[in-house]
Amino acid sequence: MIDKTTKIHKVRVAQYLRMSTNLQEFSLDNQAQFIKKYADEHNMEILHTYDDAGKSGVSTSGRHDFNKLVNDVLTKEINIDAVLVYDVSRFGRFKDPQEGIYYKYLLKMNNVDVIYCAENLPENSETETFILSSLMYAAGAFSKNLSIKVFAGHVNLVKRGYYQGGTPGYGLKRRLLDNNNKPKMLLAHGERKSLQTDRIVLVPGTKKEIELIKKIFNMFIFDGLNEYLIASRLNQEGYRFSDKTEWTRGRIHSVLINSRYTGRYLYNRTSQKLKTKRIKNPEEDWVEYKSFFKPIISEEKFRLAKEIIDNRSIKMSDEKILDCLRKILSKHGKISGFIIDEENSSPSSSVIANRFGGLLNAYKLIDYTPERDYRYLEINSFLRKKHSDIVNKIKNEITSSEVKILENKLISVNKALSFSIVLSRCKKTGLNKHRWVVRLDRSLNPEISIIARMNSLNTEPVDYYILPSIEFLEHELKIKDNNTLLFEMYRFDDIKPFFNMLSTDDKDVI
Incomplete structure (x- = not known):
């Protein structure tokens, strides 16, 4: 612990500021003012400032200034005695409190102390270590509890019929509602709500779009046409996608697998919490809302389309799928998800990815390296x-x-x-x-x-x-x-x- 009361020389310090949203009470400016007052009272001179605005504290990933601060200390780019932060949570809300202790120890080994200005920790090293560990655990637990509460809030909104994000799909629109559930406007692609109290629901698009969705399902189920042939026929008849461009095999496939046309909305099929890897959740964890609107496609018709798609890939062995990829590679000289989805004789890229645990894994099995990537x-x-x-x-x-x-x-x-x-x-x-x-x-x-x-x-x-x-x-x-x-x-x-x-x-x- 450095001597914070010395009057001979000012203690050389850097300050680290962090906030995850612009709505937080302790903005970077408020933190800086508090730290400045603390420094003045303890004979300290702030020589360097590092700040991460809009950055989560659950990991160091993306926290450029935090990583730079640690690196500058380790490489002797700066010469300081301590780092001042507002409190333990500003230093980080690490999932594992040991991670926060590790970074503090790393700095300490380079003769740089970390001082939490608002925590008023005791000077006794053993007591300080115990309390600090507790505070770091509490900071990490806060993020975890907040994540749980946010998820619970999303689930509650889904069960009340509100849409919680993602691309709706062709022929579906997002309608903005006010806090009294009165319609305000349709949101264009890329537009978001500006008020926290507003809500979004899914609604069917134009009559022409709805009729085209039904036409696609009928052509696939009853006429026996595959996605490629459906796209070709629609383009010949003058139909165009939402952005006025032509239909493709991949776009037709995305229509056929979109369960939202049945009026159902499935939420939490995948999740990625606290900077962890995205995972697929088991069906029992999915959250479903069944009546967004009057179904455009019946449950029975959607089931028939799904069976055709599933059976098509089930019949193909792994080696046969790999043979399809080899033929695509021989034909085009390269492979990508887009090229796969446009090939009539091949399963879709999503089917291949699910079968082999990712497209890159499938590429490796046919000795293909995507040089362009x-x-x-x-x-x-x-x-x-x-x-x-x-x-x-x-x-x-x-x-x-x-x-x-x-x-x-x-x-x-x-x-x-x-x-x-x-x-x-x-x-x-x-x-x-x-x-x-x-x-x-x-x-x-x-x-x-x-x-x-x-x-x-x-x-x-x-x-x-x-x-x-x-x-x-x-x-x-x-x-x-x-x-x-x-x-x-x-x-x-x-x-x-x-x-x-x-x-x-x-x-x-x-």
């Missing part, structure tokens, strides 16, 4: 490093302003302007044609998003789109070689003008 991972790894380089370059370029980088994603300038940098990977879609997919992380809430469009080799940016936070920007943007005039208004060949604006001596510009 690995190249994609390599490119992504390079882009993450490139992103870090660009962010650091920006920080160095903005010379006359106070710049703070949060998790290497959100950049704050003078605490008045925030922006994010997104590197958009280039994909070749044809001869001399390219496409760039951009995923904007709206949880960051940047006032400006800068999209760096990478070259065809994904080694360097070729230009930049500097986009304000306005409503027409979607979570996912698709940029082409040639874009609309409105979108091109935000394109710049060089990012230096943006640097110059932020580096001006007149900070009122920001």
Whole structure:
């Protein structure tokens, strides 16, 4: 334990701040103010700040600043005597309290103490260890109990007929209700409710969509057509999917296995709690609501379709399925879930995944390595490093302003302007044609998003789109070689003008 009462030299400390949601009483600012008061009262000087906003404390995964703090101590990047945190729960709500003790011990072995400012732990080391273990257990138990309560709340809402997430499927819509169960509006794809008191129910779509769903089931059950032939016939007759594109074998299959058309809603078929691996739950743990709406497809008709699909895969031995994969590989030179689902003679990708415990396991059995996937991972790894380089370059370029980088994603300038940098990977879609997919992380809430469009080799940016936070920007943007005039208004060949604006001596510009 460090001597917190010394008056000769100020104790060198870092502070660690964490909160999992914006609704918590103790925001990062409130934590910082409390820690600052504690530091002043104990002759401490806060030299470094690490904070994880919007991060769960049940594990260290995703807690960039927590991991950076530990790494900086271990590698001697910082020279401190202690880390100040508001309380034990801010340090972490670990499922296993020993994990929290481990990180504290790791820091202590490097002569860095962890001080929980609001806990007022006794100085006696044995008593402190006992109480600290209890507090860490309580912090972890809180997350577990909260998870149980949240799940119980979801189950209660399902049993009352409210929808709890997931893609509804073709021909089904999500209707928003107020706290009095009065309809407000239909939610478009990607839209979410904004009020905690609002609820969502599933409702059938248009009459044309409902009739098409019935037509698909009839063609499959009574006409004996498989998914590929149904998709081909619908496309020939001019039918289109929800996004106005053509029907595919996979889309037809997703209609045939969607039990929601019977009016039933099954919840908790899979679960992933407290950062653990997603698992399939036994049927007895499923939660069912039986009357969302008048059934579009009867239970009997849905059962017949399911039997046809199940029998189709049951009749095929493992070796026969693998032979199908070999034929697909020979035909296309590669395999993916999409390619499998579009092959008429093959079981669906979901059936293969269930049979072999995942598509990659099936690929290994036919000695196929999906090179494209690995190249994609390599490119992504390079882009993450490139992103870090660009962010650091920006920080160095903005010379006359106070710049703070949060998790290497959100950049704050003078605490008045925030922006994010997104590197958009280039994909070749044809001869001399390219496409760039951009995923904007709206949880960051940047006032400006800068999209760096990478070259065809994904080694360097070729230009930049500097986009304000306005409503027409979607979570996912698709940029082409040639874009609309409105979108091109935000394109710049060089990012230096943006640097110059932020580096001006007149900070009122920001």
